[in-house]
Amino acid sequence: MRTQWRISGFIAAATAALVIASGAAAPAQAEEQERQDPLLAFNHAWAMVDRETADAIEHSEYLGRFADRRINTGNDGSQTWTGRYLLGKETYLEFFGPGDAPDAVAGDTGLAVSADKDGDLATASANLHDLGVDPVEFTQVTDLGDGEPIPWFDVTYPTATYDTFFSWAMEYRDEFLEDPRLSFPPAAYEGDVSRDRYNRDRYLDHQMRDVIGIQIATTEADIEKMVPLWRAAGITIRVLKSGGVLAFDGMTTIRLLPVPAEEAGVRHIVLALNEPAEEPHTETIGSSTLHVGPGAYALWTFDPIEATPATRSNGSGEPLHPAFGG
Template identity: 50%
Template sequence: MLLRRKLRMTLALTVTLAAALLGATGGSVSTAHAEEKPPRERQLLFYNHAYGVVDRETADAVEHSGYLRKFADFEVRTTTGSDGYTWTGRYLKGRETYLEIFGVGDVPDTPLGGAGLAVSTERDGDLATVLERLRDQGITDPVQFQQTRDFGDGVPVPWFDAVFTTDQYDAFGTWAMEYRPEYFADPRGKTEPASYPGDVGRERYLPDVYRDRLMRDVASVRLAVTPRDLDNTVPLLRAGGFVVRPTAGGGVVADRGGTTIRLDAVPRDRVGLRQFTFVLNKAVHKRHVERLGHSTLTVGPGPRAVWNFEERGRS
């Protein structure tokens, strides 16, 4: 989801998607991310979705691919959020997780390579505990925000509450989110009934169309981000219960949230999507390769698929 316009208009902040802003945050941490032990606390946050802005050729290839409509619950949708801010995305949805592909021009003021990551709660009230854990790490003034959705009648419906570690981003923003009960109560959201008291989970939010497609869920995501954006992301992952491990080159891998998240630290001109991997509903016996602009989706053999994106400016 895109939250940046609301924050700019009401809080003078810029969060998700690419925004080449100056300044630094006092709540960031060093990119020398130390190995850590699994947290004792209950896992609060889980991978929800990731997005990236790709070149027009790739975005158009994704949008018009007949294969993707068989591979996943695929949708091209224009959404109106807070204060009338709209965006057009290409969505591949699974059982609990999904991804969004944007082309240059689909999001105002967002350049090539902009990306974002959402991690969400499964139980009502867990976002408050995430805030407490952030403050325990020294993030004393996290940014809080509520996103709304307009279904076309001009009346915004509360969609989810969000928490960010900072208002300063280069090209990549990460937020924690908790779906609102008002959204689940609105039949236009086409969500499912609660499975347990306080259920605000991802499986309830997403439809069950995935059952008739190959893609079941996002198994891992890899993005290239600037060191500062990486520093701003790590405290939120830790607050959610992820185990964050360093990688060569100053990046990190985060586990324990259902989907493995890898963030590579790169210069500003090299940021962007790198890879999604998927678990499938069934094993595929024959390997299928789908070329989509400057990206390649390889499905099978077996119950896995990999979608690789070329680095911007390189083949």
């Protein structure tokens, strides 16, 4: 019982720190006025973890029941990547092991924010220009297996170089969501390019609903480079006296923790559940631990791994690896 209460308290404290407290405090202490509806919101995050953890995420029987798990290989016509995906209602997670993604190394992480309405990415990109940032913009394509790449989503990168953490903005393309081979649901409103439409509704058969908090450790240089993108998207930003930032989009809180490059990586993820868990459960998944309940949240913690410090750019204006997605 003491262990259960300790875990429960840990989840409550982490949730309060990452989500509830920061979400309530951010509007009063933010450097910018909070938008009621940001142009862009958290879409998904990816992380390069160690092989043991990647394999455990792929094969864990418990995790397969807990979340809508899929193992997909993406192909943009020039390179491929294989990810382990855990999909919620509007958000998802993506994990790689060594060799699964081109040019990504231990400790690398990425985070996408996206538009739910057609045209909002263009507005956010214009805002980024107004902030003095000259972004990289292009269209990500994918090959559905017939050798003919099709437009997948439009992308805005705030920079061409990074150390360990990269964030980008994206907007799904109408022709992708309406491709009859993919069977996405019809648009719920004019200009619907939403995360909800893209993820479909298989999350209802599992416990995991959405990502509502994530803590990522990265370098101060990466934080400085990536945060302007979130400002341009209308996401509330709070600079912390202890270092790093909190970003809040109305549902998901992102904490960036400044560390040396060799200490980079994902640290904590807070998940909302479809229904409160009456009994707590703790599951070891490789070098990570998933604490579920009691209550409406789960906390996933990751042991630090030895990252590989490097500043990467391919010299063509785009980061070395693409904006991975489902």
